[in-house]
Amino acid sequence: MSKQMSHLDDIPSTPGKFKMEKSPFVHNRLRWHSSLAKLTFWSFIFLGLILIFFFRSPSSNPLPQDPSRRSLRTYNWGGPAWEKRVRSSARVRSHNGISVLVTGAAGFVGTHVSAALKRRGDGVLGLDNFNDYYDPSLKRARQALLERSGVFIVEGDINDSALLRKLFEVVAFTHVMHLAAQAGVRYAMENPGSYVHSNIAGLVSLLEVCKSANPQPAIVWASSSSVYGLNTKVPFSEKDRTDQPASLYAATKKAGEEIAHTYNHIYGLSLTGLRFFTVYGPWGRPDMAYFFFTRDILKGKSIPIFEAANHGTVARDFTYIDDIVKGCLAALDTAEKSTGSGGKKKGPAQLRVYNLGNTSPVPVSDLVSILERLLKVNAKRDIMKLPRNGDVQFTHANISLAQREFGYKPSTDLQTGLKKFVRWYLSYYNGGKKAAG
Numbered sequence: 001m002s003k004q005m006s007h008l009d010d011i012p013s014t015p016g017k018f019k020m021e022k023s024p025f026v027h028n029r030l031r032w033h034s035s036l037a038k039l040t041f042w043s044f045i046f047l048g049l050i051l052i053f054f055f056r057s058p059s060s061n062p063l064p065q066d067p068s069r070r071s072l073r074t075y076n077w078g079g080p081a082w083e084k085r086v087r088s089s090a091r092v093r094s095h096n097g098i099s100v101l102v103t104g105a106a107g108f109v110g111t112h113v114s115a116a117l118k119r120r121g122d123g124v125l126g127l128d129n130f131n132d133y134y135d136p137s138l139k140r141a142r143q144a145l146l147e148r149s150g151v152f153i154v155e156g157d158i159n160d161s162a163l164l165r166k167l168f169e170v171v172a173f174t175h176v177m178h179l180a181a182q183a184g185v186r187y188a189m190e191n192p193g194s195y196v197h198s199n200i201a202g203l204v205s206l207l208e209v210c211k212s213a214n215p216q217p218a219i220v221w222a223s224s225s226s227v228y229g230l231n232t233k234v235p236f237s238e239k240d241r242t243d244q245p246a247s248l249y250a251a252t253k254k255a256g257e258e259i260a261h262t263y264n265h266i267y268g269l270s271l272t273g274l275r276f277f278t279v280y281g282p283w284g285r286p287d288m289a290y291f292f293f294t295r296d297i298l299k300g301k302s303i304p305i306f307e308a309a310n311h312g313t314v315a316r317d318f319t320y321i322d323d324i325v326k327g328c329l330a331a332l333d334t335a336e337k338s339t340g341s342g343g344k345k346k347g348p349a350q351l352r353v354y355n356l357g358n359t360s361p362v363p364v365s366d367l368v369s370i371l372e373r374l375l376k377v378n379a380k381r382d383i384m385k386l387p388r389n390g391d392v393q394f395t396h397a398n399i400s401l402a403q404r405e406f407g408y409k410p411s412t413d414l415q416t417g418l419k420k421f422v423r424w425y426l427s428y429y430n431g432g433k434k435a436a437g
């Protein structure tokens with residue numbers, strides 16, 4: 001920069017000096033100097049604008065791994081080749097098949113649901129922003145898996161309305177399976193903004209586009225068992241109160257259920273919320289306890305096992321991924337059409353909420369014992385008090401509503417499911433030699 005400034009200083013300030021020059025190169029040199037001056041001038045203006053923009057932006061921390069800044073990432077989409085891939089992925093290949101936009105398709109549940117839909121001949125298009133809440137290479141591996149079965153995942157954020165509108169322009173989706181979210185209960189204290197961004201703003205952005213789409217799709221989306229919060233009545237039934245969330249994560253999922261009500265009420269969108277209960281299995285999420293317990297037991301690291309006051313048991317209604325996938329597909333298959341068109345409601349539309357759990361809670365210490373047996377390694381147990389960061393003491397699903405209305409019937413117990421998870425984990429991480437991040 002100082003070099004550019006010295007060039008500026010070099011430019012003669014009196015026109016007389018210019019006249020004295022007789023050299024045939026004078027004209028050119030003059031032009032060269034003046035264009036250099038212009039260039040330098042505009043460079044300063046440009047640089048100034050960048051600095052003003054940078055210092056005025058809400059957060060000046062440009063770390064790419066900060067998910068609250070996800071909206072600033074740009075993705076490449078569009079063009080004839082891209083549209084062709086979108087169309088081909090979403091093409092229905094079976095009689096009476098449905099055409100589904102799966103958000104969060106590179107996520108744990110999203111990958112399994114997308115693969116299952118594709119297997120039965122439905123059209124499936126994925127959408128995912130590949131954020132780095134956990135190791136994105138696992139998401140890329142899931143993407144590669146889906147790609148092999150013919151599912152294309154568009155890279156983009158659900159907050160990008162222009163992208164969503166484009167997708168609905170290219171494909172008349174009959175259904176949306178909305179699984180994109182900021183998950184995790186405890187992380188909400190570290191990065192609250194990412195929950196608002198994905199679970200509230202993102203949901204509204206998606207519903208806005210769905211309500212204007214013609215035809216409007218039916219939407220099935222992931223709520224959470226955490227909406228039961230401080231509810232103590234067990235097992236948790238859909239009729240129980242859900243107005244005491246224990247974490248911001250739970251609060252954003254509960255807000256999602258209320259937002260769903262609004263869009264159903266005003267625009268006639270068919271909406272089904274599924275309250276998942278601690279879903280686990282192969283290709284799972286590394287931020288979840290069963291996953292990082294496995295990693296740390298293998299590494300010989302101690303694992304923190306929470307217990308409630310007075311040595312009270314902490315338990316979860318762990319639900320195996322294949323059972324959740326069956327529930328998701330059954331919910332899609334029983335979803336009625338939305339009733340609105342042109343952004344206007346034409347009649348009452350379906351609004352549903354279901355628990356999808358396993359109905360048999362298991363103490364976290366028993367989960368660890370099962371892992372010890374499967375891994376043939378003793379865990380270094382570090383028993384500690386349940387931290388006050390959003391965790392609840394236990395969850396237990398009453399699933400009779402989903403059972404009655406679409407035949408949901410979980411069939412995998414924790415021992416069987418963890419066996420499948422451990423087998424996958426060991427082969428994915430190269431026999432445990434390459435540790436999970």
Ligand SMILES: O=C(O)[C@H]1O[C@H](OP(=O)(O)OP(=O)(O)OC[C@H]2O[C@@H](n3ccc(=O)[nH]c3=O)[C@H](O)[C@@H]2O)[C@H](O)[C@@H](O)[C@@H]1O
Pocket residue numbers: 183184185223224225226227276277278279287288289290304305306314315316364391393
């Ligand atoms: O069911 C749900 O709705 C939620 O299930 C999980 O949340 P959570 O049940 O807390 O799952 P984990 O974080 O894997 O924890 C499982 C159990 O292990 C316990 N835990 C967790 C972490 C730890 O270090 N030690 C420990 O004992 C927790 O208290 C909990 O009882 C998911 O992370 C959420 O995204 C999902 O919405």
